[in-house]
Amino acid sequence: MSDSKSDPRYTMGRSEGETERLIQQSQLYEAVTLRFxxxxxxxxxxxVLDVGSxxxxxxxxxxxLVGAEGEVVGVDVNxxxxxxxxxxxxxLGFENIQFIAGDARTLDVGxxxxxxxxxxxxxxxxxxxxxxxxxxxxxxxxxxxxxQEVDFTPYVSISRSDTPLMNKLxxxxxxxxxxxxxxxxxxxxxxxxxxxxxxxxxVLHFVAPLGGAESWAGYDFIANAFRSLVPLMEEFGIxxxxxxxxxxxxxxxxxxxxxxxxxxxxxxxxxxxxxxET
Numbered sequence: 001m002s003d004s005k006s007d008p009r010y011t012m013g014r015s016e017g018e019t020e021r022l023i024q025q026s027q028l029y030e031a032v033t034l035r036f037x038x039x040x041x042x043x044x045x046x047x048v049l050d051v052g053s054x055x056x057x058x059x060x061x062x063x064x065l066v067g068a069e070g071e072v073v074g075v076d077v078n079x080x081x082x083x084x085x086x087x088x089x090x091x092l093g094f095e096n097i098q099f100i101a102g103d104a105r106t107l108d109v110g111x112x113x114x115x116x117x118x119x120x121x122x123x124x125x126x127x128x129x130x131x132x133x134x135x136x137x138x139x140x141x142x143x144x145x146x147x148q149e150v151d152f153t154p155y156v157s158i159s160r161s162d163t164p165l166m167n168k169l170x171x172x173x174x175x176x177x178x179x180x181x182x183x184x185x186x187x188x189x190x191x192x193x194x195x196x197x198x199x200x201x202x203v204l205h206f207v208a209p210l211g212g213a214e215s216w217a218g219y220d221f222i223a224n225a226f227r228s229l230v231p232l233m234e235e236f237g238i239x240x241x242x243x244x245x246x247x248x249x250x251x252x253x254x255x256x257x258x259x260x261x262x263x264x265x266x267x268x269x270x271x272x273x274x275x276x277e278t
Contacts, residue, residue: 006126020224023055023057024217024220024221024224025057025221026055026057026058026061027217028209028217028218028221028266029119029148029209029269030057030061032148032207032209032269032271033058033061033119033148034061034064034065036146036148036205036271036273037061037062037065037117037146038065039203039273040115040117040144040146040203040273041115041144041273041275042062042065042066042115042117042144042146043065043066044065044066044067044069044070045066045067045069045070046065046066046070046114046115047066047070047071047072047073047112047113047114047115048062048063048066048070048071048072048073048113048114048115048116048117049072049073049075049104049109049113049115049116049117049135049138050062050072050073050074050075050117050118051075051104051116051117051118051121051135052075052076052077052104052118052119052120052121052124053074053075053076053081053082053085053099054076054078054081054085055081055084055085055088056074056082056084056085056086056088056089056097056099058074058117058118058119059072059074059085059089059097059099060088060089060092060094060097062115062117063089063094063096063097066096067096068095068096070096071096071097071098072096072097072098073097073098073099073100073109073113074097074098074099074100075099075100075101075102075103075104075107075109076099076101077101077102077103078101079101082099082100082101085099086099104135104138105125105131105134105135106134109138110138111137111138111139111140112138112140113138113139113140113143114139114140114143114144115139115143115144115145115146116135116136116138116139116143116144116145116146117144117146117147118146118147118148119147119148119149120148120149120150121147121149122147122149122183122186122190122193123149123150123182123183123184123186124182124183128183128186128189128193129192129193129196129197130197132145132147132193132194132197132199133197133198136197136198136199136276139276140276141276141277141278142275142276142277142278143275143276144273144274144275145194145199145202145273145274145275145276146271146272146273147190147271147272147273148269148270148271148272149186149187149189149190149269149270149272150184150186150187150267150268150269150270151184151185151186151187151188151189151206151267151268151269151270152170152173152174152177152184152185152267152268153184153185153188154208154265154268155170155173155174155265155267155268156170158265160260160262162259162260162262163256163260163262164256165252165253165256166253166256166264169222169226169253172226172229172233172238172239172244173225173226173229175233175236175238176229176232176233176236176238179232179236179238180232180236186270187206187268187269187270188270190202190204190270190272191204191272194272194274199274199276200274200275200277201274202272202273202274203272203273203274204270204271204272205270205271206268206269206270207268207269207270207271208265208266208267208268208269209265209266210263210264210265210266211263211264211266212257212258212261212262212263212264214254214258216264218264218266219250219251219253219254219257219264220250221266222249222250222253222264222266223246223249223250223253226244226246226249227246230244230246
Protein backbone atom coordinates (compact mmCIF):
# COMPACT_ATOMS: atom_id res chain seq x y z
CA MET A 1 0.00 0.00 0.00
CA SER A 2 1.21 3.53 -0.77
CA ASP A 3 2.23 5.66 2.18
CA SER A 4 3.51 9.15 2.87
CA LYS A 5 7.16 8.12 2.46
CA SER A 6 6.73 7.50 -1.27
CA ASP A 7 4.34 10.39 -1.92
CA PRO A 8 5.28 13.46 -4.01
CA ARG A 9 6.61 16.44 -2.09
CA TYR A 10 3.99 18.93 -0.99
CA THR A 11 4.78 21.54 -3.63
CA MET A 12 3.52 24.54 -1.67
CA GLY A 13 5.77 23.98 1.34
CA ARG A 14 4.98 24.28 5.06
CA SER A 15 4.95 27.81 6.42
CA GLU A 16 2.72 30.34 8.13
CA GLY A 17 2.32 32.10 4.80
CA GLU A 18 1.21 28.85 3.16
CA THR A 19 -1.39 28.31 5.88
CA GLU A 20 -2.73 31.79 5.17
CA ARG A 21 -2.82 30.97 1.45
CA LEU A 22 -4.83 27.82 2.16
CA ILE A 23 -7.38 29.90 4.05
CA GLN A 24 -7.56 32.40 1.19
CA GLN A 25 -7.95 29.53 -1.28
CA SER A 26 -10.90 28.22 0.69
CA GLN A 27 -12.61 31.60 0.53
CA LEU A 28 -12.29 31.63 -3.26
CA TYR A 29 -13.44 28.02 -3.72
CA GLU A 30 -15.89 27.83 -0.77
CA ALA A 31 -19.04 28.09 -2.90
CA VAL A 32 -17.72 25.38 -5.25
CA THR A 33 -17.03 22.98 -2.39
CA LEU A 34 -20.34 23.59 -0.62
CA ARG A 35 -22.35 22.99 -3.82
CA PHE A 36 -20.27 19.89 -4.47
CA UNK A 37 -20.90 18.44 -1.02
CA UNK A 38 -24.60 19.20 -1.23
CA UNK A 39 -24.87 17.47 -4.60
CA UNK A 40 -22.91 14.49 -3.28
CA UNK A 41 -25.51 14.05 -0.56
CA UNK A 42 -23.92 15.34 2.65
CA UNK A 43 -26.83 15.99 4.99
CA UNK A 44 -27.60 16.46 8.66
CA UNK A 45 -26.51 13.66 10.97
CA UNK A 46 -23.77 12.21 8.78
CA UNK A 47 -20.32 11.22 10.06
CA VAL A 48 -17.66 12.49 7.62
CA LEU A 49 -13.95 11.73 7.26
CA ASP A 50 -12.03 14.69 5.82
CA VAL A 51 -8.69 13.60 4.33
CA GLY A 52 -5.86 16.13 4.29
CA SER A 53 -7.67 18.67 6.45
CA UNK A 54 -4.97 21.32 6.39
CA UNK A 55 -6.21 24.52 8.01
CA UNK A 56 -9.67 23.01 8.49
CA UNK A 57 -11.76 24.75 5.83
CA UNK A 58 -13.08 21.62 4.14
CA UNK A 59 -13.94 20.13 7.52
CA UNK A 60 -15.90 23.26 8.39
CA UNK A 61 -17.78 23.17 5.09
CA UNK A 62 -18.79 19.57 5.76
CA UNK A 63 -19.64 20.37 9.38
CA UNK A 64 -22.09 23.05 8.29
CA LEU A 65 -23.99 20.46 6.25
CA VAL A 66 -24.02 17.62 8.78
CA GLY A 67 -25.01 19.92 11.63
CA ALA A 68 -24.91 19.34 15.36
CA GLU A 69 -26.27 15.82 14.93
CA GLY A 70 -23.36 14.88 12.69
CA GLU A 71 -19.60 14.77 13.08
CA VAL A 72 -16.51 15.51 11.00
CA VAL A 73 -13.16 13.86 11.68
CA GLY A 74 -10.31 15.66 9.96
CA VAL A 75 -6.99 13.88 9.34
CA ASP A 76 -3.70 15.38 8.16
CA VAL A 77 -0.08 14.21 8.26
CA ASN A 78 0.98 17.71 9.31
CA UNK A 79 0.29 17.90 13.03
CA UNK A 80 1.33 21.56 13.22
CA UNK A 81 -1.29 22.79 10.77
CA UNK A 82 -3.96 20.87 12.68
CA UNK A 83 -3.21 23.08 15.68
CA UNK A 84 -4.22 26.04 13.52
CA UNK A 85 -7.29 24.16 12.32
CA UNK A 86 -8.36 23.36 15.88
CA UNK A 87 -7.89 26.96 16.97
CA UNK A 88 -9.98 28.19 14.05
CA UNK A 89 -12.90 25.80 14.57
CA UNK A 90 -12.92 26.54 18.29
CA UNK A 91 -12.98 30.27 17.66
CA LEU A 92 -15.86 29.87 15.20
CA GLY A 93 -17.84 27.72 17.64
CA PHE A 94 -17.81 24.37 15.82
CA GLU A 95 -18.37 21.54 18.28
CA ASN A 96 -18.84 18.73 15.76
CA ILE A 97 -15.27 18.61 14.40
CA GLN A 98 -12.23 16.75 15.73
CA PHE A 99 -8.77 16.49 14.19
CA ILE A 100 -6.31 13.60 14.23
CA ALA A 101 -2.70 13.75 13.05
CA GLY A 102 -1.70 10.87 10.79
CA ASP A 103 -2.07 9.25 7.38
CA ALA A 104 -5.72 8.46 6.69
CA ARG A 105 -4.68 5.52 4.52
CA THR A 106 -3.16 3.70 7.46
CA LEU A 107 -4.71 5.35 10.51
CA ASP A 108 -7.25 3.31 12.46
CA VAL A 109 -10.26 5.63 12.56
CA GLY A 110 -12.89 2.93 12.21
CA UNK A 111 -15.20 1.98 9.38
CA UNK A 112 -18.46 3.68 10.28
CA UNK A 113 -18.27 6.90 8.24
CA UNK A 114 -21.07 7.99 5.93
CA UNK A 115 -18.72 9.94 3.66
CA UNK A 116 -15.02 10.36 2.94
CA UNK A 117 -14.06 13.67 1.36
CA UNK A 118 -10.96 15.60 0.38
CA UNK A 119 -9.81 18.63 -1.58
CA UNK A 120 -6.44 18.75 -3.36
CA UNK A 121 -5.11 15.65 -1.62
CA UNK A 122 -5.09 12.80 -4.14
CA UNK A 123 -2.71 14.83 -6.32
CA UNK A 124 -0.07 14.40 -3.60
CA UNK A 125 -0.48 10.63 -3.19
CA UNK A 126 1.88 8.28 -4.99
CA UNK A 127 -0.94 5.96 -6.12
CA UNK A 128 -4.28 7.82 -6.02
CA UNK A 129 -6.39 4.79 -6.96
CA UNK A 130 -4.83 2.60 -4.29
CA UNK A 131 -5.18 5.44 -1.79
CA UNK A 132 -8.87 5.81 -2.64
CA UNK A 133 -9.36 2.07 -2.27
CA UNK A 134 -7.83 2.20 1.20
CA UNK A 135 -9.84 5.26 2.21
CA UNK A 136 -13.14 3.65 1.27
CA UNK A 137 -12.49 1.00 3.93
CA UNK A 138 -13.64 3.62 6.43
CA UNK A 139 -17.10 3.84 4.83
CA UNK A 140 -20.36 2.12 5.60
CA UNK A 141 -22.18 0.42 2.68
CA UNK A 142 -23.75 3.13 0.53
CA UNK A 143 -21.27 5.73 1.80
CA UNK A 144 -20.26 8.77 -0.26
CA UNK A 145 -16.80 9.22 -1.80
CA UNK A 146 -16.26 12.87 -2.79
CA UNK A 147 -12.98 14.46 -3.94
CA GLN A 148 -12.14 17.83 -5.49
CA GLU A 149 -8.85 18.03 -7.41
CA VAL A 150 -6.97 20.54 -9.54
CA ASP A 151 -6.13 20.12 -13.22
CA PHE A 152 -3.56 22.46 -14.76
CA THR A 153 -3.84 21.30 -18.38
CA PRO A 154 -6.58 23.80 -19.42
CA TYR A 155 -4.15 26.64 -18.75
CA VAL A 156 -2.19 25.71 -21.86
CA SER A 157 -5.19 26.48 -24.09
CA ILE A 158 -5.77 30.00 -22.73
CA SER A 159 -2.29 31.36 -23.43
CA ARG A 160 -2.55 34.64 -25.37
CA SER A 161 0.01 37.11 -26.72
CA ASP A 162 -1.49 39.95 -24.67
CA THR A 163 -1.01 38.13 -21.34
CA PRO A 164 2.76 37.40 -21.30
CA LEU A 165 3.01 37.53 -17.51
CA MET A 166 0.29 34.97 -16.91
CA ASN A 167 1.72 32.81 -19.70
CA LYS A 168 5.08 32.76 -17.90
CA LEU A 169 3.48 32.09 -14.49
CA UNK A 170 1.56 29.14 -15.94
CA UNK A 171 4.76 27.74 -17.44
CA UNK A 172 6.66 28.11 -14.16
CA UNK A 173 3.78 26.83 -12.05
CA UNK A 174 3.19 23.66 -14.02
CA UNK A 175 6.93 22.98 -14.14
CA UNK A 176 7.39 23.13 -10.36
CA UNK A 177 4.44 20.80 -9.72
CA UNK A 178 5.76 18.34 -12.30
CA UNK A 179 9.25 18.43 -10.78
CA UNK A 180 7.84 17.78 -7.30
CA UNK A 181 6.03 14.68 -8.57
CA UNK A 182 2.49 15.97 -8.00
CA UNK A 183 -0.24 14.75 -10.34
CA UNK A 184 -0.89 17.89 -12.41
CA UNK A 185 -3.84 16.29 -14.25
CA UNK A 186 -5.49 14.81 -11.16
CA UNK A 187 -8.80 16.50 -11.91
CA UNK A 188 -9.29 14.83 -15.28
CA UNK A 189 -7.81 11.62 -13.85
CA UNK A 190 -10.52 11.36 -11.18
CA UNK A 191 -12.84 9.33 -13.42
CA UNK A 192 -10.15 6.68 -14.02
CA UNK A 193 -9.05 6.83 -10.38
CA UNK A 194 -12.55 6.06 -9.10
CA UNK A 195 -12.92 3.16 -11.54
CA UNK A 196 -9.46 1.74 -10.74
CA UNK A 197 -10.36 1.91 -7.04
CA UNK A 198 -13.35 -0.34 -7.69
CA UNK A 199 -15.94 2.43 -7.46
CA UNK A 200 -18.69 3.25 -9.93
CA UNK A 201 -18.22 6.04 -12.47
CA UNK A 202 -18.40 9.31 -10.53
CA VAL A 203 -20.58 12.32 -11.12
CA LEU A 204 -18.16 14.98 -12.40
CA HIS A 205 -18.07 18.76 -12.76
CA PHE A 206 -15.39 21.15 -14.03
CA VAL A 207 -15.25 24.52 -12.26
CA ALA A 208 -12.87 27.47 -11.89
CA PRO A 209 -13.12 30.94 -10.32
CA LEU A 210 -12.69 33.66 -12.93
CA GLY A 211 -12.44 37.40 -12.36
CA GLY A 212 -11.28 40.70 -13.70
CA ALA A 213 -12.50 43.36 -11.27
CA GLU A 214 -9.76 45.58 -9.86
CA SER A 215 -10.55 44.58 -6.28
CA TRP A 216 -10.80 40.83 -6.94
CA ALA A 217 -8.94 38.63 -4.45
CA GLY A 218 -7.65 36.33 -7.20
CA TYR A 219 -4.61 38.50 -7.92
CA ASP A 220 -3.37 38.29 -4.35
CA PHE A 221 -4.11 34.57 -4.29
CA ILE A 222 -1.88 33.89 -7.31
CA ALA A 223 0.88 36.04 -5.84
CA ASN A 224 0.69 34.22 -2.51
CA ALA A 225 0.73 30.88 -4.32
CA PHE A 226 4.01 31.83 -5.96
CA ARG A 227 5.35 33.03 -2.63
CA SER A 228 4.93 29.42 -1.47
CA LEU A 229 6.31 28.00 -4.73
CA VAL A 230 9.49 30.09 -5.03
CA PRO A 231 11.69 27.91 -2.77
CA LEU A 232 11.11 24.82 -4.92
CA MET A 233 11.28 26.86 -8.14
CA GLU A 234 14.79 27.91 -7.15
CA GLU A 235 15.72 24.41 -6.00
CA PHE A 236 14.63 22.92 -9.34
CA GLY A 237 16.26 25.71 -11.37
CA ILE A 238 12.95 26.87 -12.86
CA UNK A 239 13.12 30.56 -11.90
CA UNK A 240 14.67 32.79 -9.26
CA UNK A 241 12.96 34.88 -6.60
CA UNK A 242 14.16 37.98 -8.46
CA UNK A 243 12.50 36.82 -11.68
CA UNK A 244 9.20 36.14 -9.92
CA UNK A 245 9.35 39.33 -7.78
CA UNK A 246 6.50 38.22 -5.54
CA UNK A 247 6.17 41.57 -3.78
CA UNK A 248 4.97 43.27 -6.98
CA UNK A 249 3.35 40.25 -8.59
CA UNK A 250 -0.26 40.93 -7.56
CA UNK A 251 -0.14 44.49 -8.96
CA UNK A 252 1.47 43.32 -12.20
CA UNK A 253 -1.17 40.61 -12.74
CA UNK A 254 -3.92 43.13 -12.00
CA UNK A 255 -2.46 45.60 -14.50
CA UNK A 256 -2.09 42.95 -17.21
CA UNK A 257 -5.72 41.96 -16.68
CA UNK A 258 -6.82 45.59 -16.92
CA UNK A 259 -4.88 46.30 -20.11
CA UNK A 260 -5.68 43.02 -21.89
CA UNK A 261 -9.31 43.00 -20.71
CA UNK A 262 -8.95 39.25 -20.30
CA UNK A 263 -10.19 37.83 -16.96
CA UNK A 264 -7.84 35.89 -14.73
CA UNK A 265 -8.55 32.17 -14.48
CA UNK A 266 -7.67 30.52 -11.17
CA UNK A 267 -6.60 26.84 -11.14
CA UNK A 268 -9.50 24.74 -12.47
CA UNK A 269 -10.93 22.06 -10.20
CA UNK A 270 -12.80 18.88 -11.04
CA UNK A 271 -15.27 17.51 -8.50
CA UNK A 272 -16.14 13.82 -8.43
CA UNK A 273 -18.44 11.79 -6.23
CA UNK A 274 -19.89 8.31 -6.13
CA UNK A 275 -21.51 5.95 -3.61
CA UNK A 276 -20.34 2.56 -2.45
CA GLU A 277 -22.62 -0.29 -3.33
CA THR A 278 -24.99 -1.27 -0.56
